[in-house]
Amino acid sequence: MIKLTGITKTFDNGYNALKNIDLICNKGEITALIGPSGCGKTTTMKLMNRLLNPSTGNIFIDGKDISSLDPVELRRSIGYVIQHIGLFPHMTISKNIGVVPKLLKWEKDRIENRVNDLLDLVGLDPETYRERYPSELSGGQQQRIGVIRALAAEPEIILMDEPFSALDPISREQLQDELVRLQKEIKKTIIFVTHDMDEAIKIADKIVLMKDGEIVQQGTPEEILRRPVNDFVENFIGQKRLKQIHDIPTVSEVMVKGTITVSPNCSISKAMKIMESKYLYLLIVVNEDNKLQGYISIFDVVRSFESEHQHVRDIIHPFRHIVDSETLLPKALKAMNDFQYSYLPVVKDDGTLDGLITLESIIEYLGDIYPPVRSGVVV
Ligand SMILES: Nc1ncnc2c1ncn2[C@@H]1O[C@H](COP(=O)(O)OP(=O)(O)OP(=O)(O)O)[C@@H](O)[C@H]1O
Numbered sequence: 001m002i003k004l005t006g007i008t009k010t011f012d013n014g015y016n017a018l019k020n021i022d023l024i025c026n027k028g029e030i031t032a033l034i035g036p037s038g039c040g041k042t043t044t045m046k047l048m049n050r051l052l053n054p055s056t057g058n059i060f061i062d063g064k065d066i067s068s069l070d071p072v073e074l075r076r077s078i079g080y081v082i083q084h085i086g087l088f089p090h091m092t093i094s095k096n097i098g099v100v101p102k103l104l105k106w107e108k109d110r111i112e113n114r115v116n117d118l119l120d121l122v123g124l125d126p127e128t129y130r131e132r133y134p135s136e137l138s139g140g141q142q143q144r145i146g147v148i149r150a151l152a153a154e155p156e157i158i159l160m161d162e163p164f165s166a167l168d169p170i171s172r173e174q175l176q177d178e179l180v181r182l183q184k185e186i187k188k189t190i191i192f193v194t195h196d197m198d199e200a201i202k203i204a205d206k207i208v209l210m211k212d213g214e215i216v217q218q219g220t221p222e223e224i225l226r227r228p229v230n231d232f233v234e235n236f237i238g239q240k241r242l243k244q245i246h247d248i249p250t251v252s253e254v255m256v257k258g259t260i261t262v263s264p265n266c267s268i269s270k271a272m273k274i275m276e277s278k279y280l281y282l283l284i285v286v287n288e289d290n291k292l293q294g295y296i297s298i299f300d301v302v303r304s305f306e307s308e309h310q311h312v313r314d315i316i317h318p319f320r321h322i323v324d325s326e327t328l329l330p331k332a333l334k335a336m337n338d339f340q341y342s343y344l345p346v347v348k349d350d351g352t353l354d355g356l357i358t359l360e361s362i363i364e365y366l367g368d369i370y371p372p373v374r375s376g377v378v379v
């Protein structure tokens, strides 16, 4: 088990990269550190094998404070897959894999057998690949070598810093599957840094979400998915996945299409006619590409009597909030309440208007899904 208590890290330039980290990585489990770029994932990892030392706090491995251990020996006892692979380009694959066993003075035969076993383990034929150089391997193959090199000396702990990030989605999924399968056999304590929530959910026993040098939430994938503590975690999980888990309706199920709109170049008097004919007190404004520009209200129209304004573009307001069709309904409702809007525009990624979500459409939707009131029962 790796335990970090009260860890902070301030770099020489005064930058506070980590602020009070308390973390336990259980033995035989995969702990995924996840968070945006610069949040301190690599720094946290480097503290565990003393490539860096903390400014305050302690790190214990199996109860031993690592500040009392020799850093070089410690590093040899911990596997490390560094960000961006980091194979030695001038060494053959077998030399690359055998680096740490050699430093640990293993017999030549033992190293050779180990290299062969490891290559087999990840589906690379030893005969074909042993004597090749890293540049003679594909990206995915190099990543596999990076991973098995970290396993070579049979360490109990392996640190993996975004080991699969440079791969195409298919190779990436393959390697994730391989890691899950491998871990069932080897049961190592693995710390795995990633940017990718799907990856973390797939492989981790525990997920640790970080932001600005702090842990925002930690727990099993299930706990994090079911009970995200704040918007940051929700955003990281993604609306789509939250919906799958909680079966919460999204805006797409509630929105109305075929919105009446005007162009910014339309005259105010014409806009007024549209409002009158449809009994609308607000009109959505889109340009000729159907891109949302904002809205005008009847109040602006009235005020324009006393000014020089003649066109919709002169009296337009931007929306302070928009949603997309994947937004969860409770989130959209909260925004409507916060901004006191009776409707919100639904906008596509390219900025074009998709539809509208209105209080009426929400009432209609909720009316449909709530169970009918039994006749004769007055509530
Ligand atoms: N040696 C250093 N001196 C000063 N600041 C540093 C140093 N190393 C890292 N930092 C800063 O500390 C913060 C955390 O860096 P770290 O490498 O841990 O981020 P990360 O979460 O791994 O990001 P990424 O996902 O981009 O790899 C960053 O803002 C980085 O610029």
Ligand SMILES: [Mg+2]
Pocket: 041, 042, 043, 083, 161
């Ligand atoms: Mg990093």
